[in-house]
Amino acid sequence: MSSSTTPADRSAPKIPKKSATSSAPACREDGEGDRMTMRTLAFVERDLRKFLRNPIAILSSILLPMVYLLIIGNSFQGSLKNLPLAFVDQDQGPYAERMLDRLRSIETGPSTFRLVYLADPVAAEKGVRAGTFKGAVVIPPDFSKNIDRGTVPQVGLVLDNTDGVSAAALQQSLSEAFNSLKVDALPIRSDPSVPQLYPIELYRKIDYDASLVPGAVIMAIFMGTMITGAFNLVMDRFLGVHEAYLSTPLTKIDMILGILISGVLVTTLISLVVLGAGIWITEVPVAGGAASFSAVVLVIVLTATGLLTMMCALLSRVDHPRIVGLLGGFLNVIFFFPSGAVYPVESFPKWLQAFSRVNPETYSVHALKSVLFKGADWQAIRGDILYLIGFTLVMFLLSIKTFKRDL
Structure with missing residues (x-):
């Protein structure tokens, strides 16, 4: 017996069924992106909590650059005395x-x-x-x-x-x-036939200890990279905590982004504290206003990110904190002193000048000095910023390449 259709059934519009695959990829991509963000933020929160539980590391990363500023600034003083x-x-x-x-x-x-x-x-x-x-x-x-x-x-x-x-x-x-032994008196009028030198200072006078403030900021950034970021991963491997990551959905990207974000937050905050204390101690006249401050913050963030990614690439396969201490002391010397923070780069020998041209801290010191002391605009430090961005990208790709998520 055939089934009959009512007029209402014949007049009702047919609603097409939704395709099971029409919006699934977009949903999966959005869901995967949200889950990746949550995993990364969870890793960031975990690193920040570990750092806040260690007040000695916080104080040392702030006080050591200040001690450097006081000792170096008062021991060299630019010119010899007494x-x-x-x-x-x-x-x-x-x-x-x-x-x-x-x-x-x-x-x-x-x-x-x-x-x-x-x-x-x-x-x-x-x-x-x-x-x-x-x-x-x-x-x-x-x-x-x-x-x-x-x-x-x-x-x-x-x-x-x-x-x-x-x-x-x-x-x-x-x-x-x-x-000047036989000069009995100075002439009232100078001899017009003798060339006279009239120095013209383009900027406000900066004392030697004040000129070390950018170097103290860079040292604070380096100290931050040594107590955050990849150092936490090394400690996790040393303590065996790293094995627990293998049972979680954390990927290499999640872990690298997590340690970078937490390290940049902590290092930037420490560097700004050191910068403010250095300006207060040396009474350096800072040039510029809000634009200069934003440029300083950008340089600090880029420097911190670049050094953190470099340490992540170097320490991605290290499993003992003693190696971190040895490597950190060595890197601090070879990066800091050829950066121009203490002596001008132009006075270095040729081989050391060649290294300074690839040293990221050289560009950071130059940018900070230009902004803080000269009130330079963004155009003047564009080359420094571009180099720091390029250095960060190269180190980030290298850290992804060398990082291992296994025992």
């Missing part, structure tokens, strides 16, 4: 007195040296050999008479040439004092 200098006067004449006056003016002015008066030149030489003095000035007999006669006067200068920096500073200061 070098012990023995003075022996065997002439007792008028020009010997003038020579002593010139030396006293240097002692009370630039304070390059500190005079110690002796009567015996042999004792002065013994003091230099023993390291008591950095040098000794000996005014010979008939020194004033030789000047009046027009003969060549000579002043004995005994130097401890094993300390080349101190010897060069003393020789330059004493040469200036000796050259």
